[in-house]
Amino acid sequence: MCFEQDPLDVLAKIKYHKLGHIDGDAGRLGLPSNIDNETTESMNGVARQRIQKSNKKDPESKLVAGFGGAAALSFVSSGGFWRQLDGKIVSAGPGVKAMARSGMVDKLMGTTNKERSPRTFFSHSAWVSDSD
Amino acid sequence: MSLFQGFSLAQDTSEDILHIGPLGILKYKWIDTLNIVGRAQVLPILARLSTRGISIRKTEVGLYIYRAGGLVGKDYKLLAQLVPFLIAILHHHGLVDDELARVWYSIGRLFPLLYVQRAGNLSEYQVRLESIPVLRRYILILSISGSRNFDPRSIPCSSCASSKIRSMFSPKSSITS
Numbered sequence: 469m470c471f472e473q474d475p476l477d478v479l480a481k482i483k484y485h486k487l488g489h490i491d492g493d494a495g496r497l498g499l500p501s502n503i504d505n506e507t508t509e510s511m512n513g514v515a516r517q518r519i520q521k522s523n524k525k526d527p528e529s530k531l532v533a534g535f536g537g538a539a540a541l542s543f544v545s546s547g548g549f550w551r552q553l554d555g556k557i558v559s560a561g562p563g564v565k566a567m568a569r570s571g572m573v574d575k576l577m578g579t580t581n582k583e584r585s586p587r588t589f590f591s592h593s594a595w596v597s598d599s600d
Numbered sequence: 601m602s603l604f605q606g607f608s609l610a611q612d613t614s615e616d617i618l619h620i621g622p623l624g625i626l627k628y629k630w631i632d633t634l635n636i637v638g639r640a641q642v643l644p645i646l647a648r649l650s651t652r653g654i655s656i657r658k659t660e661v662g663l664y665i666y667r668a669g670g671l672v673g674k675d676y677k678l679l680a681q682l683v684p685f686l687i688a689i690l691h692h693h694g695l696v697d698d699e700l701a702r703v704w705y706s707i708g709r710l711f712p713l714l715y716v717q718r719a720g721n722l723s724e725y726q727v728r729l730e731s732i733p734v735l736r737r738y739i740l741i742l743s744i745s746g747s748r749n750f751d752p753r754s755i756p757c758s759s760c761a762s763s764k765i766r767s768m769f770s771p772k773s774s775i776t777s
Contacts, residue, residue, distance in 0.1 A: 475765050478741045483624035486615055488738035490714075491729040493615050495722060500617045501715050506673050509618055 545573050621714050622676035625734070629703060630679060631668050633687070637695055639665050646686055654681055677711070684708030706734040741765055 478484045490500060497503065518534060519527045544550075545568035549559045567573065634642060647661045664671065664679060671679075687704040690696045710732050719725040729735060744765055 475737075475741050475768075478738050479745055479765075483620045484738060485742065486620045487625060487735065488742040490615055490617075490620070491726045491735065491739065492611070494726050494729065496611060497614050498722075499716060499719055499725070500615050501717055503614045504617055504715075506618045509673070 541573065617714050618673050621711065622673045622680065626676045626680055626707060626711075627669065627671075629707065630676070630683065633683075633696070633700065633704070634665060634668055636700065637690060641695065642686070642690075645689055646682070649682060649685060649689075651682065654678055677715075680707060680711040703734055706732050710735065744768060 478488065494500065515531060518531050522530055544560050545564055547559055547565055549557050551557050643662065643665050646665065664675060684704050684707065687696060687701050691698075691701040710729075713725070713729055713732075716725070730739065
């Protein structure tokens with residue numbers, strides 16, 4: 469029932485290795501929670517779900533096209549401006565913006581404007597200098 | 601003159617605490633612990649622990665044990681707050697050895713420091729990180745191998761370093777204490 473870890477694991481396994489650097493990096497780059505990427509990492513689930521629901525034929529390009537289309541739709545419907553081929557700068561008309569405000573786009577895209585529930589740990593970052 | 605003078609790819613790359621903390625050391629140690637102690641033995645004790653102040657549901661306790669390798673970061677963060685107390689109970693009854701208990705107490709001290717939001721004095725924060733036994737052991741191993749300031753693939757002589765580390769960290773030595 470010995471739990472002694474093989475010390476060479478620390479060199480071979482990159483996750484253990486990076487843990488040994490964490491104190492030096494705190495001095496160089498600040499607190500580790502300031503560069504936490506857990507929120508963006510949850511996008512993995514969305515990508516995975518899209519790939520699983522596809523017909524498994526070239527899923528990556530369809531995934532990128534799908535995300536691109538969603539981003540374009542949210543940009544246009546929220547009143548964004550873009551340049552046309554003839555150089556004119558245009559934005560969506562009042563009808564499109566009214567539809568976006570009515571919640572229809574949210575329903576189609578599966579997004580929500582509700583407030584998020586509080587997380588287990590703090591979700592914001594903060595920094596105070598030594599003098600504080 | 602190099603375009604990136606003064607920039608070190610190994611040192612200036614930021615950490616990814618999700619993968620080295622919850623999905624790294626915590627996941628591996630949790631799976632190891634379950635394999636050593638036995639899943640059936642852990643389940644009733646974990647289910648009876650008080651989870652006041654932590655958003656863990658009693659119905660999910662089985663998931664933390666029988667799907668130990670497939671949880672998400674949120675679940676491992678909950679485990680980081682809960683398992684040191686579980687290990688304290690198991691250690692009291694002699695079901696786990698001192699080494700395993702020491703590792704889990706270290707993890708219990710490490711995680712609040714990883715997710716700390718403010719540090720009035722950064723050097724003091726670094727000192728507190730270095731005082732954690734598991735981290736001290738890792739830092740020592742990296743220093744001996746000469747890879748503390750380099751990419752792991754550019755260790756000067758990996759076989760020399762390996763034999764040196766093996767001789768210093770024999771299985772029975774208690775460097776972590």
